[in-house]
Amino acid sequence: MSPGEADPGIDAEIERIYRHEYGRVVAGLARRFGDLDLAEEAAGEALVVALERWRRDGVPPNPGGWLTTTATRRALDRLRRESTRGARHREALLMYDDTPHEPTGAVADDRLRLIFTCCHPALAPEVRVALTLRLLGGLTVAEIAQAFFVGEAAMAQRLTRAKRKIARARIPFRVPAAEDLQPRLGAVLAVVYLIFNEGYLASGGDAALRGDLTAEALRLGRTLRELMPREPEVAGLLALMLLTEARRPSRVGADGALVPLAEQDRGGWDAGLVAEGHALVRECLAINRPGRYQLLAAINAVHTDAPAAADTDWSQVVALYDRLRVLDPGPVVALNRAVAVAEVDGPEVALAEVDRLDLAGYHAWHATRAELLRRLRRSAEARAEYDAAIAATANPAERAYLSRRRGTLAP
Amino acid sequence: MTQYLLSVHHGADEDPYAEDPEAARPVFEAVDRFNQRLRAEGAWVFAGGLEPIDTTTTVDATGGEPVLTDGPFAEAKEWLGGFWVIEAPDLDAALRWAAEGSRACQGRVQVRPFQSE
Numbered sequence: 001m002s003p004g005e006a007d008p009g010i011d012a013e014i015e016r017i018y019r020h021e022y023g024r025v026v027a028g029l030a031r032r033f034g035d036l037d038l039a040e041e042a043a044g045e046a047l048v049v050a051l052e053r054w055r056r057d058g059v060p061p062n063p064g065g066w067l068t069t070t071a072t073r074r075a076l077d078r079l080r081r082e083s084t085r086g087a088r089h090r091e092a093l094l095m096y097d098d099t100p101h102e103p104t105g106a107v108a109d110d111r112l113r114l115i116f117t118c119c120h121p122a123l124a125p126e127v128r129v130a131l132t133l134r135l136l137g138g139l140t141v142a143e144i145a146q147a148f149f150v151g152e153a154a155m156a157q158r159l160t161r162a163k164r165k166i167a168r169a170r171i172p173f174r175v176p177a178a179e180d181l182q183p184r185l186g187a188v189l190a191v192v193y194l195i196f197n198e199g200y201l202a203s204g205g206d207a208a209l210r211g212d213l214t215a216e217a218l219r220l221g222r223t224l225r226e227l228m229p230r231e232p233e234v235a236g237l238l239a240l241m242l243l244t245e246a247r248r249p250s251r252v253g254a255d256g257a258l259v260p261l262a263e264q265d266r267g268g269w270d271a272g273l274v275a276e277g278h279a280l281v282r283e284c285l286a287i288n289r290p291g292r293y294q295l296l297a298a299i300n301a302v303h304t305d306a307p308a309a310a311d312t313d314w315s316q317v318v319a320l321y322d323r324l325r326v327l328d329p330g331p332v333v334a335l336n337r338a339v340a341v342a343e344v345d346g347p348e349v350a351l352a353e354v355d356r357l358d359l360a361g362y363h364a365w366h367a368t369r370a371e372l373l374r375r376l377r378r379s380a381e382a383r384a385e386y387d388a389a390i391a392a393t394a395n396p397a398e399r400a401y402l403s404r405r406r407g408t409l410a411p
Numbered sequence: 412m413t414q415y416l417l418s419v420h421h422g423a424d425e426d427p428y429a430e431d432p433e434a435a436r437p438v439f440e441a442v443d444r445f446n447q448r449l450r451a452e453g454a455w456v457f458a459g460g461l462e463p464i465d466t467t468t469t470v471d472a473t474g475g476e477p478v479l480t481d482g483p484f485a486e487a488k489e490w491l492g493g494f495w496v497i498e499a500p501d502l503d504a505a506l507r508w509a510a511e512g513s514r515a516c517q518g519r520v521q522v523r524p525f526q527s528e
Contacts, residue, residue: 122502169524170413172501180503 014054018047019212021064022138025071027110030117031173033075036135036163042075043067049074111136112227113173115220119187120171127162129191134159137195137216147198147213185228189237189293192220196241200248201395214245232287236294239280243300246273257400262309274304295324314343331357335365347375363392367402379409414456414525415505417495419518422488441515449497454508460493492518496525 022043029039046067060066118131130148133139139147145155165171176184199213221238228234250268253259281301284294299320306312321337334357342350351372359365370385386406390399442460449455469480483490495512499505505522513520 120502122506168527169522170501172503176503 010055010059011051013059014051017059017063018050018067019138021067023111023114023136024064025067026135026138027114028068029071029075030114030135031110032072033079034173036166038075038078040135042071042078045074046071109223109227111223113175115188115191115224116175116184117166117171117173119184119191120166121184121187122169122171123162123165125187127158128187129194130155130159131162132191132220133195133216136220137213147210185231185233188224189233192217192224193237193241193293195220196244200244201398211248214241214248217241218245232284232289233291233293235280236284236291236297239277239284239297240293240300242273242277242280243297243304246270246277246304252397255400256397257404258395258397260401261303266308269304277301277304290323292324292327295320295327299324312343314340318344331359332362332364335359335368339368342372342375347372351376361392363389363398366392370402370405374405374409377410379411383409412498412500413505413527414496414498416523416525417497417505417509417512418521418523419492419494419512419516420489420521421492421518438515438517445512445515448511449495449508454497454499456496456498458493458495461491464490492516
């Protein structure tokens with residue numbers, strides 16, 4: 001390669017580093033300047049500079065630090081250029097006072113503060129996820145819009161409105177005090193799990209799995225865990241995501257169809273992630289303050305513990321769902337419980353439970369009914385249920401799997 | 412510090428200051444105590460309860476000569492019962508005051524920041 005000629009791999013490398021560091025850079029600038037738009041613009045400008053410099057000189061030893069320093073300079077330049085009295089006044093303060101304006105408690109991670117800001121109860125729940133993905137995951141507005149089936153302009157407007165509310169209503173950049181932590185932590189965990197699920201079974205688009213989203217959710221989960229090591233639900237959510245992610249390599253077949261748990265090649269599961277997940281579940285059991293994510297993680301631990309599908313301890317799974325049902329009496333938990341009941345008490349008992357649930361139009365309900373009807377040799381009804389399930393999902397791998405199952409029904 | 416408008420909104424079928432003033436007394440006392448707390452903690456700017464909605468007059472001078480109309484500018488089931496203007500460091504602090512105010516006056520409280528500068 002002659003000097004001056006760009007290495008084609010370097011742009012991909014810069015892109016990877018930038019995505020990885022984006023949340024940290026934005027979170028640091030947001031804390032220092034208290035202005036999300038400024039933080040985002042400065043981070044974007046730092047990327048432009050990085051592309052130019054790094055292509056020429058190579059990636060520096062500490063790319064994250066380099067991006068933060070460059071973005072901070074850009075932000076200060078921008079503030080200096082702005083002529084309003086308020087901005088000048090603020091700049092003067094920032095030049096001399098770099099200390100946070102309020103005590104941050106035991107936890108001072110900028111990204112964690114930004115997650116709690118994005119998940120503030122004064123913001124609409126659907127906006128919390130989008131904003132977290134934008135500011136911490138570094139996803140583009142177009143990518144977020146696609147993940148949520150919304151037009152790009154509409155998503156841009158929602159994000160702008162949310163950032164304006166944070167600025168003008170003065171939603172603080174902080175991890176809430178202990179007494180506010182529980183309800184807000186619930187919202188934060190829900191957002192991280194939503195991001196993970198969107199990556200694990202994409203609701204739209206061409207890809208069945210979005211590894212970028214599951215990776216981001218895992219990274220956020222690990223960050224939360226580092227910062228709140230004694231919160232069992234944090235450990236539970238991380239364990240749940242690890243044990244689910246571990247199965248990803250076996251989850252889609254060579255033909256692009258989804259492979260259900262019972263048929264997955266267990267040798268393809270990521271043993272490291274399974275072990276890490278199991279260790280966290282054991283830790284939760286020792287704390288003995290079960291919550292929704294811990295119970296879901298425990299259920300996944302039972303599945304990943306079995307060397308073969310036939311070895312699954314289904315009565316343990318039913319028992320865990322019974323405990324989960326106390327916390328979450330919704331029909332989706334009841335549906336998942338019924339799948340385990342089918343293994344313990346047979347398909348007839350399970351079908352009676354499934355039929356009681358008000359979930360018509362939900363693809364998993366139709367798919368579960370179809371499988372139970374198949375086992376009861378009610379082929380015509382099963383066929384109609386597969387059709388209903390296929391109509392109710394947009395995920396290509398899931399559609400492929402359901403079509404194949406329908407095709408193998410006895411006439 | 413940011414100033415916030417905490418406005419109290421009542422629905423069509425709720426009127427804590429109904430005909431019976433004796434029944435409303437605990438509410439007034441609770442609001443008095445809340446106001447004292449706002450003053451003691453330096454959050455108080457201004458507050459007031461409003462006369463019933465049927466005392467409203469709407470003035471429209473956008474077309475030149477003022478046009479006066481008896482009644483509110485929009486017919487709505489909800490009505491504004493009163494408000495506080497407070498000073499708070501951030502939205503979390505304003506929301507805590509709002510929760511306390513809502514409990515005191517037995518009405519839903521809307522929180523809205525004033526424009527800065």
